[in-house]
Amino acid sequence: MKKQAVLTQSKLGLAIALALSGPIAYAQESDAQATSDTTIEEVVTTGTRLQGSAAAVVEERKAQAFVADILGAEQISRTGDSDAAAALRRVTGLTLVDGKFIYVRGLGERYSSTQLNGASVPSPDPTRNVIPLDMFPASIIESMSVQKSYSPDMPANFGGGNVDIRTVSIPTDQVFDVSVGTGWNTNFSDDGLSYQGGGDDWLGKDDGTRALSPEMVTALARYQETINTANIAASEGISTAEAAAINRQLAASLNTENEVYSKSLSPDIDGSVTYGNAYDIGHDLTFGFLAGVDYGNSWSNSEESELVLGIADGEAAVDQASESRVTTQNVELSSLLNFGLKLGDYHRVETSTIFLRNTSDRVEQGVVETPNSIDEEGLSYFDTDIRYEQRELLTNQIRGSHYFPQFWGFALDWQYADSRASRDAPGEVFYRQINDRDLGEGLGNLAFQQTRTATTLQYQILEDDAQDWRVDGELPLYLAEMDILLKGGGQVSKKARSSFSRRFAISAEQVANDALQNVGYNDLFSDANLTDQDFGFALFGAPTATDPNYLAAQQVEAGYGLADIQVNDDWRVSGGLRWEQYTQVAAQLDLRNMTVIGDPAEAGRVEDDVYGSLALTYQLNDEMQLRVGYGSTVVRPDLRELTEVIFVDPLTDFKVRGNSELMTTDIDNFDVRWEWYLPAGENYSVAMFYKDLANPIEAVEAKGTDSDRVITFLNGQSGEVYGLEFEFLKDLTFLSDGLFLSGNLTLSDSEISIANTGNVELTNNTRRMTGHSKYVTNLQLGYDSLNGEHSASLIYNVAGERIAFAGVKEGAVGIGDAVEQPFHSLDLVYTYYPDFSSKVKLKVQNMLGEDVEIQQNGRLIQSRSVGTGISLEYSYSF
Structure with missing residues (x-):
C-alpha cells in the first residue's frame, strides 16, 4: 500500500528549523558492510599480477547472492585511473559522463546511488543529488562494488545500480608508502589563461581575496539584502547623494580587479604519503591505525x-x-585517518575520518555572436568568465562488528555516519565587452557598454549534511541439507541542504562612453573609479524570485528482512522485503526576511511503501552458475529538483530549473546472468536485464525568454531499458608468457514516452532515454613479465552516442535531439618494478587525441578539446 501526502505547515517549519540548526542527512545502507570491514587478501598462485588481482575480487563476486561487479585496487592501478569516476568506466555497463558521474546500464546519474563504506554521502553539486565521483582519489580506495540487482538491505532508491566505495582498511602490519608524480598535456603547448585577482590557492582554499568583504556582509544584513542606493537612503533616512557614497564604497569592497593574462602552464604535480600499523596491547586486544594524505595540482587547457x-x-x-x-587549475587534497580496536576474533570497532577537497579555478575568454542582439556587421561580444569553485567532503564513520557463538552464531553489525559536503563559489566574475572586429585584434577593438551589467559578480554557498544510523543482525540456521541465513535490520537516514546565492552588478549607465573604451579591467574597475562620484559607477544587488536560495530536508526510515537459503549443492534462494517511509520538504527562500516563497503546506511530501526482491542461483557445476533476479525499487526527485529556482550547471553552463510537480519513479528490475569461473583468474559472463519504469524523470529543454538554454525536469508516462552484457578475462600465455586480454561489451536500448506541457514542446515524444548509449565497450590488453619487473596495459573505452538533451519545437517546426558523439579513449599504462619496494609508472591517456563533441540537426553545437596527457609517477613502500 502506497501513501502520499503533503506535509503540514508545522512539519515544514520543523524540517526547516532542523536544516538551520545542525547537520541532518540522508544516507543509504548496503550489505557491503561486512565486506568493507574485512581486508581482502590477494591469492597468488604462479606469481603473475593477472592471477593475483583477479582472484581477490572474483571470489567475492561469486559469493554474492545478487548480481554485482567488483573492482579491486590492483585493477585500478593497472588502468592508471586516478579517481573513482575514471576507474568505474571500466566496469561492464557503466559509462562516465563529464568526468564525474557514472551511468549504470544507460540510466543517468540520478538512477544510481553512491555509498562510502556502506553509508551514503552528501553531494556538493548544486544540480545533482549524487556526489561527483572524481572527488575520490584512487589512493584511498581498496575496492569498489557495483551492485546491479536490488537486495532489501539496500535503500529502495535504486535504479541502475549502487556503487559502494570501500576505502583502505587498517593494516595488520606496518605500512609506509610514498609516491610523487608529474604530468603534461599536449594542449599545454598553447599558453593558458590566468588572472590577477586570485588568491594563494596552492592548498585549494581561497585565502579570502574572492569572498564577500566584511563591509558587504554587514551591509547585506543592515539593508535586508538590497544595497541599491534608493534602499540605502530609505533605510538610513539620508539623502540620495549620501546613500550613493555608501553604495560606491560597497562596490569598491568587491574583488573587481581581475585582469586576465596569458601564461605558460606548469607541469602537473601530485604526491601521497600513507602510514599505518597494528599493535598487540594485551588482554587479547589489538589496536591499529592508518593515516594518509594525497595532493594534486593539475591544469587543463582547451578550445x-x-x-x-x-x-x-x-x-x-x-x-x-x-x-x-x-x-x-584543479587542486585536490585528501586525507584519511582510520582507527580500529579488535577484541579477540569476535568483536571489532573501527572509525574512519575522510576529508576530500577539490578546487577548480577556471578562466574562459572568447567571442560570442548573438544575431538577435547585435545587428551591425563586424560586431560581436567579447566575454570573460572567471569561476572559482571549492568542493569539500568531510565524513566521520564509526562501525562495529560483533559475533556471538554462544547465541547460535548470531552476528551484529552497526554503523553511524556523519558527513558534510559543501560547495563554495565566491569568485564568479563576468565581463562583457563589445568587440569591433573591423579594428583588428587586441585591446584597441574592445569597449565596455553603458549598461547596468558592465560586470556581474556572484557568490554561492551550498551545504549538504547527512546523518545515518543503521543496525544489521544475522542468524544462521541449519535444517537438514539447507543452510539458512536470516538477516534483518533498521535504518534512519536524514539529510539537509541549504543553498544561498547573491548576485551583484556594477552599472556603467552614467559612465562616459570614452572612459569605457581601450581600457583594461583593473584600470576601469579600480577603487578610485568606483568611489568617484563624478565617474558614474553604481552598484546594484537585490534578491529576485529566481535566485537559487532554498532549504530542503529529507528523512528515510526503513526496516527490512531477508533470507539467504542454500537449498542444496545446486540451488540458492535469496530474497526479502523492505519497508521505507520517505519524508521530504523543499522550500524556496526570500533572503530579505528568510521567509518561504509560496504555500508552505505544498512544499513537502510523505510516501511509504514495501519493496521486495528475489534472487535464484543455480550451480551448473563447480565452475558455472546461473543467476535470476527481480527487484522493485524507486527513484525519487532530489532536493534540488523540487525547487523552482534557476541554477547554472557548472559542468554544462546550462541554466537548470526545478519542477515542484515531479513524481517518484517506480521501477521493476529483472536480471539473468550466466557466469563461468576458471582457474588462474579467467572468467566469462553473459547477462540480460530489463527495467520497466513508471513516471521516469527526464531532463528536457524548456522554452526560454532569451537565447540561453534552460533545462528542466519532467515525468514521462513510461520508460524501459533492456540489454545484454558480455564480460571476459582470458589468459593468452599460449601466444606469449604473461599476456592476457580482458574486456566487456554492453548492447542495450531504451524508450521513453513523455508528453508535451505548456512550458515544454518536445520534437520527439517517444525516443531513447537521455544519457543512454546503445553500446559500451572496454578492452584491455595486458602484460606481466614472468620475472615480475614489468607490467603494461593498453586500454580502450568507448560509449555509443547518447542524447545530451531533448530537442524542442515551436508550432510544427522542431529541432532534433542533441546527441553526444562517441569518445574513443585509448590509454597506455606501463609499470616498472626495479625492486620489491618501488615502482615507476608511465601513463599516456587519450592517445587518439579525441575531442568531446555534441551534434544537433547535423551541426556541431558543442566541442571541447581534450589533448593527450602524459604522466610519470614513482612510489616506494618502506
Missing part, C-alpha cells in the same frame, strides 16, 4: 565552441554562437 539553435523562418537557426579558450 571550446558552442551553438544554441532556435527556430527562425520555419527552420532551425543559430541563436547564439561562441568560441572560447578555457584554462582550469
